[in-house]
Amino acid sequence: MESDDGEVVSNKQVIFKDYVPGILQESDMYITNSTIKLKVPSDTKAVLVKNLYLSCDPYMRIRMRSLQGSYFAPFNPGSPITGRGVAKVVDSSHPDFKKGDLVYGMTGWEEYSLIAATESLFKIHDKDVPLSYYLGILGMPGLTAYAGFYEICSPKKGEYVFVSAASGAVGQLVGQFAKLLGCYVVGSAGSKDKVDLLKNKFGFDDAFNYKEEPDLNAALRRYFPEGIDIYFENVGGKMLDAVLLNMRVHGRISVCGMISQYNLEQPEGVHNLMLLVMKRIRMEGFMVADYTHLYSKYLEMVLPLIKEEKIVYVEDTAQGIESGPSALIGLFAGRNIGKQVVAVASE
Amino acid sequence: MESDDGEVVSNKQVIFKDYVPGILQESDMYITNSTIKLKVPSDTKAVLVKNLYLSCDPYMRIRMRSLQGSYFAPFNPGSPITGRGVAKVVDSSHPDFKKGDLVYGMTGWEEYSLIAATESLFKIHDKDVPLSYYLGILGMPGLTAYAGFYEICSPKKGEYVFVSAASGAVGQLVGQFAKLLGCYVVGSAGSKDKVDLLKNKFGFDDAFNYKEEPDLNAALRRYFPEGIDIYFENVGGKMLDAVLLNMRVHGRISVCGMISQYNLEQPEGVHNLMLLVMKRIRMEGFMVADYTHLYSKYLEMVLPLIKEEKIVYVEDTAQGIESGPSALIGLFAGRNIGKQVVAVASE
Numbered sequence: 095m096e097s098d099d100g101e102v103v104s105n106k107q108v109i110f111k112d113y114v115p116g117i118l119q120e121s122d123m124y125i126t127n128s129t130i131k132l133k134v135p136s137d138t139k140a141v142l143v144k145n146l147y148l149s150c151d152p153y154m155r156i157r158m159r160s161l162q163g164s165y166f167a168p169f170n171p172g173s174p175i176t177g178r179g180v181a182k183v184v185d186s187s188h189p190d191f192k193k194g195d196l197v198y199g200m201t202g203w204e205e206y207s208l209i210a211a212t213e214s215l216f217k218i219h220d221k222d223v224p225l226s227y228y229l230g231i232l233g234m235p236g237l238t239a240y241a242g243f244y245e246i247c248s249p250k251k252g253e254y255v256f257v258s259a260a261s262g263a264v265g266q267l268v269g270q271f272a273k274l275l276g277c278y279v280v281g282s283a284g285s286k287d288k289v290d291l292l293k294n295k296f297g298f299d300d301a302f303n304y305k306e307e308p309d310l311n312a313a314l315r316r317y318f319p320e321g322i323d324i325y326f327e328n329v330g331g332k333m334l335d336a337v338l339l340n341m342r343v344h345g346r347i348s349v350c351g352m353i354s355q356y357n358l359e360q361p362e363g364v365h366n367l368m369l370l371v372m373k374r375i376r377m378e379g380f381m382v383a384d385y386t387h388l389y390s391k392y393l394e395m396v397l398p399l400i401k402e403e404k405i406v407y408v409e410d411t412a413q414g415i416e417s418g419p420s421a422l423i424g425l426f427a428g429r430n431i432g433k434q435v436v437a438v439a440s441e
Numbered sequence: 442m443e444s445d446d447g448e449v450v451s452n453k454q455v456i457f458k459d460y461v462p463g464i465l466q467e468s469d470m471y472i473t474n475s476t477i478k479l480k481v482p483s484d485t486k487a488v489l490v491k492n493l494y495l496s497c498d499p500y501m502r503i504r505m506r507s508l509q510g511s512y513f514a515p516f517n518p519g520s521p522i523t524g525r526g527v528a529k530v531v532d533s534s535h536p537d538f539k540k541g542d543l544v545y546g547m548t549g550w551e552e553y554s555l556i557a558a559t560e561s562l563f564k565i566h567d568k569d570v571p572l573s574y575y576l577g578i579l580g581m582p583g584l585t586a587y588a589g590f591y592e593i594c595s596p597k598k599g600e601y602v603f604v605s606a607a608s609g610a611v612g613q614l615v616g617q618f619a620k621l622l623g624c625y626v627v628g629s630a631g632s633k634d635k636v637d638l639l640k641n642k643f644g645f646d647d648a649f650n651y652k653e654e655p656d657l658n659a660a661l662r663r664y665f666p667e668g669i670d671i672y673f674e675n676v677g678g679k680m681l682d683a684v685l686l687n688m689r690v691h692g693r694i695s696v697c698g699m700i701s702q703y704n705l706e707q708p709e710g711v712h713n714l715m716l717l718v719m720k721r722i723r724m725e726g727f728m729v730a731d732y733t734h735l736y737s738k739y740l741e742m743v744l745p746l747i748k749e750e751k752i753v754y755v756e757d758t759a760q761g762i763e764s765g766p767s768a769l770i771g772l773f774a775g776r777n778i779g780k781q782v783v784a785v786a787s788e
Contacts, residue, residue: 165690165719165720166719330714330715334714343512349714349717349718350718351718352714352715352718355715360712361712361713361714361715362710362712363709363710363711363712364710364711364712364714365707365708365709365710365711366708367677367681367696367699367708367711368677368699368702368708369726370696370724370725370726371696371697371698371699371726371727371728372512372513372726372728373512373726374725374726374727374728374731375725375726376723376724376725376726377717377723377724377725378717378721378722378723378724378725379716379717379718379719379720379721379722379723380718380721381718381719381721384721
């Protein structure tokens with residue numbers, strides 16, 4: 095009786111419990127066993143997918159706060175977490191998608207998702223790269239690095255570029271883009287392994303472990319005796335204050351995120367903003383959502399670079415949907431090395 | 442015997458005592474009686490001037506700190522304060538200036554100054570405006586308002602503009618420029634008289650006394666229910682934090698100064714910078730020194746506006762060089778109403 099109408103299968107989900115003002119913990123999420131019929135209901139225009147990879151991204155932490163007027167709609171307590179994923183279409187009543195298509199876009203943290211908001215779904219055409227790349231270098235973090243660096247930083251060959259959270263999903267790409275342009279690039283990260291990665295795998299000119307620098311200002315002075323032209327800001331707080339002290343005149347700071355602040359009830363104060371005046375610095379926040387029109391141009395640039403191995407991309411893959419909460423939390427402790435994804439199922 | 446070589450006259454000076462990390466006080470300066478020969482020494486290419494008006498500007502406070510690597514060279518303890526002034530040439534060995542010329546530029550806080558660094562001196566040609574205007578609307582503060590508003594803020598007709606320290610030397614002009622462009626303009630200031638001035642003399646759409654607003658965020662929400670497109674930042678600290686909460690998407694903040702911070706040993710922390718990302722805000726510091734090439738264009742625009750009374754300018758004039766220290770200190774307590782000048786002598 096279920097053969098035509100879709101099999102009913104079990105569907106593990108990661109449920110978001112409730113808003114968290116302070117430090118996010120695994121217990122703020124839980125795994126539940128639900129069921130789902132593998133067929134789009136007849137009265138709905140939607141796509142039913144099997145999730146293959148889920149993305150852990152810092153902005154998701156912001157959706158776990160009850161922020162009024164935030165750009166990111168807060169998650170619904172009691173519902174599965176939502177985020178970007180790579181998935182395979184199981185059933186579809188939408189003309190643009192058919193069974194067997196590989197797609198990426200907004201999905202749920204569960205084994206199968208019924209996606210009605212199909213406007214965020216893209217069909218994957220180029221399959222000779224790892225599928226999970228569509229959550230990283232070929233997806234939102236890649237376009238974030240591209241737009242944030244080329245559009246916001248106005249970079250020029252020979253300039254001094256500093257990237258924080260430099261081994262992360264976005265940072266590793268910003269550093270490599272800057273190197274390809276002929277900039278001098280230094281990155282900061284939170285462990286020796288990550289620093290090694292920056293120097294030896296991503297080709298940064300230098301890198302340091304910020305946890306081993308009691309005086310960030312002194313560290314930056316050491317790595318940038320001439321000062322910093324471009325700061326790609328991923329962390330905020332004390333690092334931003336130290337960077338401001340080391341910026342050059344007419345420097346640019348592109349503000350991508352401030353991950354050091356997301357688990358704080360009250361963000362740290364930044365004290366050195368008067369240096370924006372003294373050094374005539376432009377500091378600009380941006381969101382990748384404003385740059386989707388550049389996506390195909392970005393793919394044209396980056397796909398050949400990947401295939402020619404002129405750009406590499408490092409991922410940290412957690413296995414199984416049950417590992418999702420721990421993987422997400424790990425972002426804010428810096429446990430991930432490279433882009434954090436969760437492998438839910440194989441094709 | 443002195444007739445050919447220049448009379449020796451008494452020359453009152455305002456001496457800067459020593460660097461001040463905290464609150465600047467009158468006792469950090471003192472008046473001394475010196476003498477000066479009213480002739481440029483024969484081996485020097487310089488201009489000897491009688492100072493008519495001296496300018497009190499917030500940036501001078503920064504020169505009273507021993508800041509390493511600051512854009513502004515610190516003052517020399519034990520020497521007269523230096524700053525912009527309007528003066529009359531008494532003697533000159535420089536071909537561009539002759540006795541009787543009226544000039545403005547960098548001079549000393551004293552009755553007569555021997556100026557060797559003549560590159561900062563400009564000859565005053567248009568004399569049918571008050572001479573003191575060359576320290577305000579026709580000088581550095583005027584060009585600051587012009588460049589900071591038109592070049593940094595990218596203003597458009599109909600946008601919502603907020604100006605802090607709005608009755609000050611720069612703020613009163615920014616508000617008037619914004620009104621001329623067709624923006625909706627609200628200003629903040631620190632007294633009822635200033636608020637009246639903003640609304641009734643400068644034509645701001647609205648204005649408020651920040652000292653009477655226990656919750657700046659609520660105040661801004663009241664005056665800008667639709668949010669702020671452009672913030673012309675003159676004060677820093679808590680006001681900046683409140684403004685960030687009220688900015689619109691793709692807003693712009695031009696950072697001209699942060700006068701609320703100059704008397705603090707440690708600047709206040711600004712906590713809401715993550716909103717730069719959420720709202721994709723561009724925040725840019727600038728200094729008028731980068732825009733001197735626009736000065737003649739600015740004069741072409743502003744001189745007719747002054748003469749047609751489409752722009753007004755309010756000054757606060759302290760009488761006599763002895764009043765200099767108190768006038769300068771008054772800036773940081775907000776005692777001045779309009780541009781603070783010190784009238785030293787008449788022509």
